[in-house]
Amino acid sequence: MFARAASRTLQAASSPLKLTARRYSTTPGGANNNAAMIGAAALAAGAGGYYIYSNASTTKAAAAAKAAPAAAAAASAVADAAAPTNATFTGGKQGWVPLEVENVDTLNHNTKLVRFKLPEPGQVSGMEAASALLTKFKPEGADKPVIRPYTAVSDDDATGHIDLLVKKYEGGAMSSHIHSLQPGDKLDVKGPIVKYKWTPNKHEEVALVAGGTGITPMYQLIKAIFKSPAAAADQTKVTLVFGNISEKDILLHKELREIENTFPQRFRAFYVLEKPEDAQFAGTKGYITKDLLKQVLPEPKNGDKIKVFVCGPPGLMNAVSGNKKSPADQGDLTGALQELGYAKDQVLKL
Numbered sequence: 001m002f003a004r005a006a007s008r009t010l011q012a013a014s015s016p017l018k019l020t021a022r023r024y025s026t027t028p029g030g031a032n033n034n035a036a037m038i039g040a041a042a043l044a045a046g047a048g049g050y051y052i053y054s055n056a057s058t059t060k061a062a063a064a065a066k067a068a069p070a071a072a073a074a075a076s077a078v079a080d081a082a083a084p085t086n087a088t089f090t091g092g093k094q095g096w097v098p099l100e101v102e103n104v105d106t107l108n109h110n111t112k113l114v115r116f117k118l119p120e121p122g123q124v125s126g127m128e129a130a131s132a133l134l135t136k137f138k139p140e141g142a143d144k145p146v147i148r149p150y151t152a153v154s155d156d157d158a159t160g161h162i163d164l165l166v167k168k169y170e171g172g173a174m175s176s177h178i179h180s181l182q183p184g185d186k187l188d189v190k191g192p193i194v195k196y197k198w199t200p201n202k203h204e205e206v207a208l209v210a211g212g213t214g215i216t217p218m219y220q221l222i223k224a225i226f227k228s229p230a231a232a233a234d235q236t237k238v239t240l241v242f243g244n245i246s247e248k249d250i251l252l253h254k255e256l257r258e259i260e261n262t263f264p265q266r267f268r269a270f271y272v273l274e275k276p277e278d279a280q281f282a283g284t285k286g287y288i289t290k291d292l293l294k295q296v297l298p299e300p301k302n303g304d305k306i307k308v309f310v311c312g313p314p315g316l317m318n319a320v321s322g323n324k325k326s327p328a329d330q331g332d333l334t335g336a337l338q339e340l341g342y343a344k345d346q347v348l349k350l
Helices: 035-046 058-082 173-180 212-226 253-262 290-296 300-305 314-320 335-339
Strands: 097-106 111-117 131-137 146-150 161-167 186-194 205-211 237-244 267-273 306-311 347-349
Touching: 111 173, 131 173, 146 173, 161 173, 161 212, 205 212, 205 314, 212 237, 212 253, 212 306, 237 290, 253 267, 267 290, 290 335, 300 306, 306 314, 314 335
Parallel strands: 205 237, 205 306, 237 267, 306 347
Antiparallel strands: 097 111, 097 186, 111 161, 131 146, 131 186
């Protein structure tokens, strides 16, 4: 594993990767610690610790066994409390819901954060990890509408609004349309399309390999694990490998650093830039490679204790896992993950 470094980045690809000493930190982050962190630490202590294998006596084991039903009931109560009771999107046969643009923020040269009002101020979106929604509009003079999936980056329990992080691609009909929207304009939306239903501690370790706006479903999972109402019971460890062109393309960087500083024992992020502009950039220069993944991801021999999620542009998908054949067909596992020995059922292409 790996020792905690302040930047959570690797040495340049052209240099030897000094990773043998890196581990998850065993001490909390600095000023960003909060009550949630304290609660998570208390839970870990009560459970005997996350990283330390307990050789407890028979008496202690019996006490823990007696406490287990109460803990399970508490976790169930948290999950029940978190279930949306007034959701805008309910899936199934629900039709398209027109949402009005409330606000548009320009984040960089090609990415905007668009906030849409939900029909009622007290409603939640109904999205959950890991799920997507569909957007639709019909270009003037076109025979058919354009339909594209997106992942919301707003909190699942946020009321009255839902946020989309949209990167404009050259020739991208939907991304260009969304970038043209102004407050008061409307967009047809439906969902959720659940891709992988997350529950606390579903896996001991999760690896996320993302490129560009492929970070959005990963961020949705990260928030479910660390920030959702059910997160207090979740002890999953998470490794993120995030590739981009340059520093200005690293989306949600502030949010990711905040989570890493709050949960250094369980979350680590590695940044890879094709063309870093800062000469002091301490991460990996180039691309996400098999050698990099071999050194930072949990080992495939751990079976269903781990899950690897991959999302990004076609080039990244081809290199890391192979692309999906269709939205409903994952296709064969190829690329670096297959070469490293991961099984198809250990990997999900988002």
